Amino acid sequence: MKPLLHSHRWVAREPDWTVAAIAGFGAGGILMLLELAFDVAMGLDPWRPPRLIAAMLLGDSVLQGAGYSMPVLVAALVVHYILGIFFGFVLAAVVAPFHLDSSLALVLATGALFGAVLYLFNFHVIAGVLTWFEELRGWTTLLGHVVFGIVTAGVYRQLERPTG
Numbered sequence: 001m002k003p004l005l006h007s008h009r010w011v012a013r014e015p016d017w018t019v020a021a022i023a024g025f026g027a028g029g030i031l032m033l034l035e036l037a038f039d040v041a042m043g044l045d046p047w048r049p050p051r052l053i054a055a056m057l058l059g060d061s062v063l064q065g066a067g068y069s070m071p072v073l074v075a076a077l078v079v080h081y082i083l084g085i086f087f088g089f090v091l092a093a094v095v096a097p098f099h100l101d102s103s104l105a106l107v108l109a110t111g112a113l114f115g116a117v118l119y120l121f122n123f124h125v126i127a128g129v130l131t132w133f134e135e136l137r138g139w140t141t142l143l144g145h146v147v148f149g150i151v152t153a154g155v156y157r158q159l160e161r162p163t164g
Contacts, residue, residue: 013099015092016160023155024088028081031148038140050076052132063132087118088152101157108150115149116142 039046047068054075055062062072091114095101100110119142127133 013096015089015096016156017089017092019156019159019161020088020092021085022088022159023152024084024086024091025081026084026155027088027148027151028084030151031084031144032077032080034144034147035141038144042140047072049136052136053079055132056130060132084148084152087148088156090114091149091152092156095153095156101153101160104154104157107153107157111149111151111153112146113149114153115146118149119145 035049036046038044039049045066047066050073051062051065051069054072056079057075058072062069062075065072091111094114095107095110101107122145123133123137123141127137
């Protein structure tokens with residue numbers, strides 16, 4: 001059981017990297033499903049976001065196509081899951097040393113803020129280089145990234161193993 005009161009100053013505390021990878025992987029899957037659901041609900045091509053993501057690996061020529069493509073989908077899944085795991089590591093590296101996992105409310109708020117910052121970074125900084133991501137800017141993508149952060153943080157807190 002976690003203590004009710006905890007100092008949130010930095011303390012050398014190693015994140016649980018395995019759990020961070022699991023949390024980021026799982027939350028990445030949820031984010032992909034949310035993107036698909038939002039696109040279907042809004043009458044948009046649900047295969048467009050996978051093309052935008054796959055272009056990171058396959059090049060921007062995949063942006064010329066439309067609809068379903070197995071190679072595009074596989075590339076998008078690979079990129080999305082690798083990034084999900086990476087950002088799970090980043091979130092754990094912030095949460096663990098500051099004991100932001102000392103309460104469920106705190107870790108979920110941290111995750112939500114992390115997701116919002118991740119959205120801003122991906123779609124307003126990285127989009128300066130990968131310009132095709134500009135078309136994904138909007139409230140649904142922001143909401144999806146906030147949910148990604150919340151799920152990653154919640155799963156991390158639930159599954160992390162006590163350290164030394």
